[in-house]
Amino acid sequence: MFKRIKNKFIRYIAFGIYFLIVLVCAIQLNFLGLFGYSPTKKDITMPNVNISTELFTADSVLIGRYFDEDRNPVAFDSISKNVINALVATEDVRFYKHSGVDFLGLGSGIISTLTGDKRGASTITQQLAKNLYRTRYNKSVGLLGRIPGIGLIVTKFKEWMTAYKLETRYSKAEIITMYLNTVSFSNNSYGIQTAARRYFSKNASDLSINEAAVLVGMLKGTTMYNPMRNLDKSRERRNVVLLQMQKANYIDQAQVETLSKEPLVLHTDNKDVHAGEDSYLRAAVERWLEKWAEDNDRDIYRDGLKIYTTINSKLQKHAEEAVAKQMEVLQRRLKNAWGDEEPWRDLSGKVIPGFIENLAKKTDYYKYLTKKYDNRTDSIDFYLNQKKQMEIFSWKGERLREKVQMSTMDSIKYYVTMLNTxxxxxxxxxxxxxxxxxxxxxxxxxxxxxxxxxxxxxxxxxxxxxxxxxxxxxxxxxxxxxxxxxxxxxxxxxxxxxxxxxxxxxxxxxxxxxxxxxxxxxxxxxxxxxxxxxxxxxxxxxxxxxxxxxxxxxxxxxxxxxxxxxxxxxxxxxxxxxxxxxxxxxxVSRIEDYDGKVIATFKPERKQVxxxxxxxxxxxxxxxxxxxxxxxxxxxxxxxxxxxxxxxxxxxxxxxxxxxxxxxxxxxxxxxxxxxxxxxxNVHFKNSQTGEGSKTALPIxxxxxxxxxxxxxxxxxxxxxxxxxxxxxxxxxxxxxxxxxxxxxxxxxxxxxxxxxxxxxxxxxxxxxxAETPEGDVDMGALSTEQDVVATKLRDSLDNVG
Missing domain, CATH: 3.40.710.10 (DD-peptidase/beta-lactamase superfamily)
Known part of the structure; x- marks a missing residue:
């Protein structure tokens, strides 16, 4: 067919175009399984983004989140212009001039890198394609992908194709919004809104030039430039981003000189961020909704639901404060009641022999030591009694935390005598x-x-x-x-x-x-x-x-x-x-989807009994x-x-x-x-004057x-x-x-x-x-079932051993 074209130059061009068309079709169809999966038109139209589910009290106070990736997407107009400018200047200065793949920028990026101006060659759209569709994951790579060099070419080509599809389907504003809503900012923070809350306790719309530069700078290396882990490196990277913004004419030299001298100040105490941490209430609702989620084909970790509990935030706070006030008193009372005596007693009031040792044998750390030292008791005892720094729960510590020097055996004694409620x-x-x-x-x-x-x-x-x-x-x-x-x-x-x-x-x-x-x-x-x-x-x-x-x-x-x-x-x-x-x-009273539509309500079953x-x-x-x-x-x-x-x-x-x-x-x-x-x-109060319900529970x-x-x-x-x-x-x-x-x-x-x-x-x-009565021996089964007092937090001991 190509021999009919007499002009040799045109013949080569025609052959190249033909080869490109065949290659695109082969990759799209994953011909013979050689190329792996490529995003379809449906994928481009409905990109799959995991969104964290939010948990609220009845009076709309955020008290928790469920997520595989902690993400809270926001609209384009809810993102500070400083973030948009910093991102374009640093990651893709020709973003508004290309159609997904910037071949001119690719060449200049290579040259810039060689001259010391480190700027990525991939466009923002290409990075979005990679983030959304995992074009470099093993499951997306076919047989050719396993060949060194060839695999990189195939995946890069698929990124180009996906980027072009994105550009034909979405506006530039939509693409940059999707990118900022999907990218990771470390510390399980996905998306610019979650990152803004976690690092600066503010919304993405309120980020200053310097704060935007810090977050955009992290995209080059979320570990190396994480301000929580490496403040100096993060500040250096921030200043590089400021210089890039100057080159792109988003800020002037005077601003760079002023801003680059400012200290990097974090604000990580946002209550909404800490609401993502685990809690009794969050875990209880999770168990509560397990069957509902399964029956309704919902994923509370990815679907961006809004779950409204029946809990009243003010009542909850009053109860928690009452608990804290009384339990601190009771803990001191229990300690004073026994003094230097060992409180683990059988029904006759005698100390249970080997009580702490039996608890220790049930820990993962003990099993680790037994295996490592071939059951040699002297070595095991040495490490069980070796003091090391650990953080423990304490009514005296700041935010109920206290750093102490304790051995594993000491920590077991400490936790087993801790009162709970x-x-x-x-x-x-x-x-x-x-x-x-x-x-x-x-x-x-x-x-x-x-x-x-x-x-x-x-x-x-x-x-x-x-x-x-x-x-x-x-x-x-x-x-x-x-x-x-x-x-x-x-x-x-x-x-x-x-x-x-x-x-x-x-x-x-x-x-x-x-x-x-x-x-x-x-x-x-x-x-x-x-x-x-x-x-x-x-x-x-x-x-x-x-x-x-x-x-x-x-x-x-x-x-x-x-x-x-x-x-x-x-x-x-x-x-x-x-x-x-x-x-x-x-x-739980009701559940809304990400768009605010009520998808489930819950009412109690009633029966006259x-x-x-x-x-x-x-x-x-x-x-x-x-x-x-x-x-x-x-x-x-x-x-x-x-x-x-x-x-x-x-x-x-x-x-x-x-x-x-x-x-x-x-x-x-x-x-x-x-x-x-x-x-x-086996651990309890000594007598009625300190241990009966009217003295312990009633005051709460x-x-x-x-x-x-x-x-x-x-x-x-x-x-x-x-x-x-x-x-x-x-x-x-x-x-x-x-x-x-x-x-x-x-x-x-x-x-x-x-x-x-x-x-x-x-x-x-x-x-x-x-009728069950306390047993004479340590019931480690009960300890593990009711609450593994040792294993849940004494893993600090294990972490400090080689």
Whole structure:
């Protein structure tokens, strides 16, 4: 065909054009798999950009992000002109004159590089093509791409083709906007808006010439010129960008001289940036939406969604502040209680031998040392006890951080004695969760103590016994005598006898109304009611109102030996507050797509599970903790909570050996649960004066509600509980016998609800019946499951070893 062309020069040109056409078609079609994937017209029309999802409170405060790449795209007019000028001057000075591939610029770029003026040869459009479509990734390279030299030519040619397609589809403004929204600025910051927030705590539209020069300068090497890591190098690179801007006539020499002398000042404390960091709430919503995302083919890490939670940011802040204030006090109290004694004790109060050593053996660091030193104990012990610098959680440190010299063994001892907490507050009428505090610090303690951790409920479980009693036909005024109780347990080949005791180990022999008995948390009456109603009925009632954990229907069920979560307890108490209608608690109210269109809303499921009369009577009985003589909630009088005849109900709880402290608080608007304890159940308080729920958990509720009522912007007012909406036919206005003398019931008011599981008699009997008690040996399985106290943060030790 080409031989017919007589002019040799034209023949060569025709052959070249023909070859180019064939090559383009072959690359586009990936002929015989030689060239790999090339972006299609659809790819160019709908470029795939991963956008971070943002997490908001109900009052629109940003509290978190989900992302593979932290990116928040902005429009062209939301980018400072300084950034556009710096980018064009440094990366592609002929950007507005070429059509994607600048062959003139390619030649001059090579010459400039050889003369010391380092400027890239690729255009901005080519770089965008590479960023968007990964033309140099292995999966985009065909068989020819594996041949050195040939592969580079093929991928570069594909970049040219893709750049040309981009130029024919988009304007210059759109191309430069896409580029700045996709490029990486290190520290997991993708796009100019995220970078502006992370490094300078401002929007991309507000960046100064120098700030723009810093960020554009990073594009040459995000590690070498990262201002957080290498401030001097970053400043030098900034000044190079300023010179390029002068050459391109964007700024004059006087500006360069002035700007290049300015110090490089970063502002990295932007709260929106830190919202991208992990937190209990962020992790909880992530778990919450796992199934939704799968069912709806959504990716919360890439789709740029806006997720609105039910959390109120001000309530959340008040709860977190209450936790911080009380937990610091409690941590000091726990340390002072034991002094120089070792606090890890078995049920008999004896120190558990080898406790710390057993914990150490469960760490990755120990496994590493065992392998490296072939199980030689002397070498392993040496490194386990070698002190090194590490950052630890500390109530004394700045931002709860403290740098110390500690060995691995020291850090295990330190963390295993650290108290933690879980707090949740919910609107019982809407099912909306308003507060979620999963622990004292998510960076150091990953395990969420609201819905992942389950602990013995202690006496906070008793209201479910009284609910079952009301459902059996009893009334709040029915009388039961506080007296010794003997329970015979058939073990098959033998009969075990259990004689539960009250908190003060005494019995008053008084007739007490159900309301008074629950208010004073009398164990003997709780057990009598359990025997009368049936443990299985109590378990069924608890499950019906919101407890989903397995409950062993043993005689001691009312004293709280079963493990439950803070989340479940809030749900259970909320059902009673909500006239017996059980709501499925919701943490997310709605989800919007990137364009602001609502794509999902969430409402609670509702089911009437308790008779309205019995439910209202239970809220009335919960008020007894404040209103009845010797009620266990009366430490709340210390807080400013009782103006305008405000009514508060609640129940304290303490598990065996003061391991778990609970408080369940109910007001006319909120149901709140607080749990306090160490993650390892073998570490706990020493006695009732320091370790029971009224001393540990109740003050957090008191501080929280005090702050809530003082914050008038929240709209939560003090006042009485809602009146019943149905006729109350059961007698409930019962009179407590007067005069009432505290000594008549010994000092049980001082002991609150006491050591519930210890007080029920033989620990062995209850253990056989299914009530869990702290084990004598270290339960590393529990430690790893509830929260690997060691492994989550003590990896600092491993990082410092070769």
């Amino acid at each position: 879980g707090v949740m507050s919910m609107d019982p009428y809407s099912g909306e969760i308003k507060v979620w505090v999963g622990g004292i610090d998510h960076q150091f303690f990953k395990y969420d103590h609201v819905n992942q951790s389950k602990r013995q409920a202690g006496s906070t479980f008793k209201p479910f016994v009284y609910l079952a009693a009301l459902e059996s036909g009893m009334t709040p005024c029915d009388q039961v005598q506080d007296k010794p109780v003997t329970i015979k347990i058939d073990k098959g080949d033998s009969i075990e006898v259990w004689e539960p005791k009250n908190a003060d180990w005494n019995f008053s022999y008084r007739e007490m109304s159900l309301r008074w008995a629950m208010a004073r948390s009398v164990n003997s009456i709780t057990v009598q009611l359990t025997e009368k109603v049936g443990a299985d009925k109590i378990a069924e009632a608890a499950h019906r109102v919101g407890i989903e954990s397995k409950l062993n229907p043993v005689p001691s069920i009312g004293l709280g030996p079963n493990d439950v979560s803070v989340f479940e307890m809030v749900n259970g108490y909320s059902t009673m507050m909500n006239e017996g209608e059980r709501l499925t608690p919701i943490l 308790v008779d309205k009369q019995d439910a209202w009577l239970m809220t009335y009985m919960l008020r007894g903790g404040m209103e009845e003589p010797g009620g266990t909630s009366q430490a709340l009088w210390e807080y400013d909570l009782f103006a305008k005849e405000n009514e508060i109900g609640g129940k304290t709880g303490t598990s065996s050996e003061y391991v778990d402290g609970w408080y369940m608080g109910v007001t006319k608007d909120l149901v709140t649960a607080v749990w306090v304890g160490c993650d390892d159940r 509720f008191g501080l929280f509600m005090e702050a809530v009522y003082k914050d008038k912007s929240l709209g939560y007012t003090q006042g009485k509980f809602p009146a019943p909406t149905v006729e109350i036919t059961k007698k409930y206005k019962c009179v407590t016998p007067r005069p009432f003398r505290e000594e008549s019931l010994s000092d049980s008011t001082a002991v609150d609800d006491g050591v519930d599981l210890e007080d029920i008699g033989s620990g062995e009997v209850i253990q056989e019946e299914g």
